[in-house]
Amino acid sequence: MKKNRERSPRVSLLAKNKIREALWGYLFISPNFLIVLIFTILPVFFSSYMSMTDWNILSKPNFIGLENYQHILQDEVARETFFNTFYFSVLSVPVSLILSLLFAVFLNQKIKGIAFFRTAYYIPCISASVAVSLMFMWLLANNGLINQMLTSFGLGPVKWLTDPKIALNSVIGITIWKGLGVNIVIFLAALQDIPPELVEAASIDGANRVQQFFKVTLPLLSPVIFFVTITGVINSFQSFDLVYNMTKGGPGHATTLIGYYIWKQAFDYLHMGYGAALANLVFFAIFILTIIQWILRKRWVYSEE
Amino acid sequence: MSSVDRSQRSNSTLKTLNRVFVYTILIVSSLMMLIPFAWSVITSLKSNENVFTHSAFWLQFPPDFSAYKEIWNRIPLLKYTANTLKVAVIVTFGQLFTSSLAGFAFAKMKFPGRDKLFVIYLATMMVPGVVLLIPNFVIMRTIGAIDTHWALILSAVGSVYGTFLMRQFFLSFPSELEDAAKLDGCNPFMFYWHVLLPNAKPILTTQGLMAFQFIWNDFQWPLIVLNSESKRTLQLGLSYLMSEYYTDWTLLMAASVLTLLPIIILFFIAQKNFIQSFKLSGLKG
Structure with a gap:
């Protein structure tokens, strides 16, 4: 009983540290990741969609399949x-x-x-x-x-x-x-x-x-x-x-x-x-x-x- | 005895022959690498009328620097240089900052989904630039970045490849230092800023030079997103100069020499880092 009572705040402290480290991790990655997401990852999908349209900048794109x-x-x-x-x-x-x-x-x-x-x-x-x-x-x-x-x-x-x-x-x-x-x-x-x-x-x-x-x-x-x-x-x-x-x-x-x-x-x-x-x-x-x-x-x- | 002697002698003649062969090939090929540059410099120092009236082998002495003076009247070279320098410096430092942060997180920090995210990063390395031109043009148009330098900066301040290099470098960084910093009450950013970055100078220099050189030499993307003359980078300016003053070779060679010079000087200052960056490009695949 006594032992458990002693451990629980420590465990929660550890968990808190883990969460904190994870948050720092996401924060550190986010500037680079956002750029990569917007200008490399999404464009790949966007390009596939565009290849199935007749878009010519001047008029609205129509979906034309393959x-x-x-x-x-x-x-x-x-x-x-x-x-x-x-x-x-x-x-x-x-x-x-x-x-x-x-x-x-x-x-x-x-x-x-x-x-x-x-x-x-x-x-x-x-x-x-x-x-x-x-x-x-x-x-x-x-x-x-x-x-x-x-x-x-x-x-x-x-x-x-x-x-x-x-x-x-x-x-x-x-x-x-x-x-x-x-x-x-x-x-x-x-x-x-x-x-x-x-x-x-x-x-x-x-x-x-x-x-x-x-x-x-x-x-x-x-x-x-x-x-x-x-x-x-x-x-x-x-x-x-x-x-x-x-x-x-x-x-x-x-x-x-x-x-x-x-x-x-x-x-x-x-x-x-x-x-x-x-x-x-x-x-x-x-x-x-x-x-x-x-x-x-x-x-x-x-x-x- | 005499047969041994003869075989030794033939061996040494073979060696000499081999040397002569190797040196001949190396000298001839390296001259082939350098002659185009030398020829450009020589042409740029001739008077315009002499280029056509004299044979190619004729050298003008004393040299005529008028082509180098004339460029400034034809194009706003200073403006183009300032534009290029601005974009290159922002991209270089931006890319170093975002990719070293991300590289550190991927190498040393623990968070859910880290390794999966890194696999996605690796996968994006095989997306060829030619696929990104059209969608990125549309994105830049949507956010109103066409014909501004933002179009050159935004897509380049994050780098998958740079992150990959930084991660490789930080993986070998001793964890004890990090633990000691934690005990001292350092948060991860302070650790990154005060401990990690100062120790990462070699890789930062190499990657920085790669980014700078890439932006300085980049042609296709600026060609697509920039329209106004006042926004042009050096490479664009040079390309337009060519289409306007076609066959004015002294002028065109002088302009080429001027645009090449900064990178060549940089190369001689930091040759080791450049060669390292070539080597690292062998890791890309």
């Missing part, structure tokens, strides 16, 4: 856009991956002037895409540096950004140039995480450099390679700045990528509903890719430090 999605199937420009985006991913992601892995492996050796090389690779990553667009438009112009160099070798001026067969490749090249540094950092960090004993053991077993790389290093890097691939694909689905500033999707639709086409539909033609439907399609594709990545990552058990 009509926008059906329209995508008949939209020939959309088809061209999907193809361009696919081509963009298939070319830019592997090339960027191989180049950045190569440079990371080189930088991982004991090399003089490493600070210079690293800085050179990183500067394009921190540069704004508008300035980068301008720099390359001048570099690739008819009388720009690259064409003048080509002409001095007797090769004609190439219409880097205005020939429909070449323009998309130029955009891909510039995208790779700009994004290389981030991938190099990620690969370099992963390479430095590989225990040197493993590589040494392979070399004692008689493996040469190339064998060491393909039999030991590369398998250990596979989760990172996969991560870089998926992020690269996701980024190519959202590519906008370079296309907007350098080509406006042209010539024709040669450089119209899905990220640009969504903007064009929604904010140039004011087809908000149709734009939302296209964006949801992209979201769906990214969702699938992310799920695949999560499943495979669990299987690889890759530590994140």
Whole structure:
């Protein structure tokens, strides 16, 4: 009896502390959570609703069900856009991956002037895409540096950004140039995480450099390679700045990528509903890719430090 | 003996060859990274008429700075810089504040639903920005934020990714300090403000630089929500300058150099933090 009487105020004090801590917790989370709720979580649902309307800002939205999605199937420009985006991913992601892995492996050796090389690779990553667009438009112009160099070798001026067969490749090249540094950092960090004993053991077993790389290093890097691939694909689905500033999707639709086409539909033609439907399609594709990545990552058990 | 000698020698020639190969590739590729910038600077220092009359390899000496003077007559560069700086500073500090608070709560405090909420947070990280453009435009229109800097600030002062980073950092923070602070009668906010924040400087700097650089370089969202010339950010201003003075390359290169310079200077001051932020982007997926 006596004991119980002693404990109860203590218990209620504990409970009070718990409630107080919980209240502080909610208070701390709320500013950030409100922003995330309003500008990230709710918009996902809102976007799904909008994709089922014919809203064009000027008049009231009507619910039209899946009509926008059906329209995508008949939209020939959309088809061209999907193809361009696919081509963009298939070319830019592997090339960027191989180049950045190569440079990371080189930088991982004991090399003089490493600070210079690293800085050179990183500067394009921190540069704004508008300035980068301008720099390359001048570099690739008819009388720009690259064409003048080509002409001095007797090769004609190439219409880097205005020939429909070449323009998309130029955009891909510039995208790779700009994004290389981030991938190099990620690969370099992963390479430095590989225990040197493993590589040494392979070399004692008689493996040469190339064998060491393909039999030991590369398998250990596979989760990172996969991560870089998926992020690269996701980024190519959202590519906008370079296309907007350098080509406006042209010539024709040669450089119209899905990220640009969504903007064009929604904010140039004011087809908000149709734009939302296209964006949801992209979201769906990214969702699938992310799920695949999560499943495979669990299987690889890759530590994140 | 001689065969060993020969194999050693061939080994060392191989090594030298390998070195030469590695250096060649590194030098050529890093030049390819830097030449576009160098070319822009060189062009910006030429007189306009010389760009077209001389070959690309011709260098003007002494350099002509008139393009850098001319920009100020063509666009309100100071106004654009002030706009960008204002938004970037508010977003950086706002984001650091909200995400460090939330990160601390997720890492160290106990309350019902905490872990479920955190899973929701993680799930939102895979929502691509392109899906948010249209609904967020509508939200900004509804609250009357279109063509104001609020549209750039509001959606950016909270960050899921920032919260995630802060939580990771605070998880490794010793709990004894927190207990000691509690005994001293510190409430959680005082603990956060006086103990946690001063000890979180490295991660705050890294995340702050990421946020600042993102806002400084951001183009698509300002393009969508801003209309008036007086509201433009630097990137928007540069893009409009290009559409108005197409082929005036000395002017355009000078403007590009000016907009790039602040971030490049920041990069050289805080290179380690920038590289750390690249590394952290590897955690995002």
